[in-house]
Amino acid sequence: MAKRRKGRPVNGIVLLDKPVGGSSNQLLQKVRWLFQAQKAGHTGALDPLASGMLPICLGEATKFSQFLLEAEKAYEVTAHLGVRTTTCDADGEVVERKAVTVTEAAVTQACMSFLGKSKQIPSMFSALKYQGKPLYQYARQGIEVEREPRDIEIFELEIIRMALPDVELRVKCSKGTYIRSLVDDIGQQLGCGAYVTRLHRTEVADYPTAKMVTLEQIEQLRGAEDNPDLASLDALLVPMETAVARLPVVFVDSAQRKRFESGQSVVDMQGISPVAGQAYQVRTLEADEQFLGVGEGVVAPMDQPSARGSDRVFVSPKRRVVLD
Secondary structure, three states: OOOOOOOEEEOOEEEEEEEEOHHHHHHHHHHHHHHOOOOEOOOOOOOOEEEEEEEEHHHHHHHHHHHHHHHOOEEEEEEEOEEEEEOOOOOEEEEEOOOOOOOHHHHHHHHHHHOOEEOOOOOOOOOOOEEEEHHHHHHHHHOOOOOEEEEEEEEEEEEEEEEOOHHHHHHHEOOOOOOHHHHHHHHHHOOOOOOEEEEEEEEOOOOOHHOOOOOOHHHHHHHOOOOOOOHHHOOOOOOOHHHHHOEEEEEEEEHHHOOOOHOOOOOOOOOOOOOOOOEEEEEEEOOOOEEEEEEEEEEEOOOOOOOOOEEEOOOOOOOEEEEO
8 A cells, every 4th residue: 555645735836036055955845844745846956055046846746847947047146257266156165366357348258258059067066966976075075077068058148237356147048057167167268267156046937036935935924833824825836837838738628638647649739740750748738728737759750650659748646648
């Protein structure tokens, strides 16, 4: 007999405004406890130095966290020129100091040169795994691990304020981009070095900054521990389907819903035209726009009409579907 989970089967996403200090996992567990949720997961950790948007998925929403993990992010970051540290931020030890003699025009040119696609070598103080352990664990032991450059893209880069040696930037970037490494690279290009003194995440995918709530606000709404106001907390939740809002939609009728729920094919693509042989994903909704789940499959090539695409779904337990 399966062990019953403790807590409520509450489903949704909390857009937590993470404070500076503390780990993302500690905050995750705190939010889970406050909501009395059966399960919870975040969508990519923020460093203790960093603050800002940390989407926390509760219940069934945890099955959509990968979509937010892979989404673009936006940050506000303050770079201090003339200093390099071991961690590329204010938590590290200073390893180099140089005079800042560059002009504002040179700083602007260096920053804008990082717009677009490029290769980036992750910091040794990142959470990227090597042989099952995050790189920062090796770094704290003084061990240097060779890292492969990763493909990243800077979609937007704006200089908000410049008062040398400090430069405040807004950066919108692809997943896997390390802002600390970006600032260090900018400093290296300028020849004087740079490190991060402030890092604040303002956006994840399409979630607006205004929807963020602090831990203190959640605690205040919850009220007394012996009589928590869980209804007020649930009103803070963003619907879990917002994590997949960019996927194309397939509407199904009652008969197709039964097929969906039993893991059978849904054949009516209703205008969705994926390329044969390529994987695709769709949101599945009923006619009244009730969210049912996400389906993923591969359309069989024309020369293999009987082939069946691989599939998986990120929705309620034991629910699978092939869309072909």
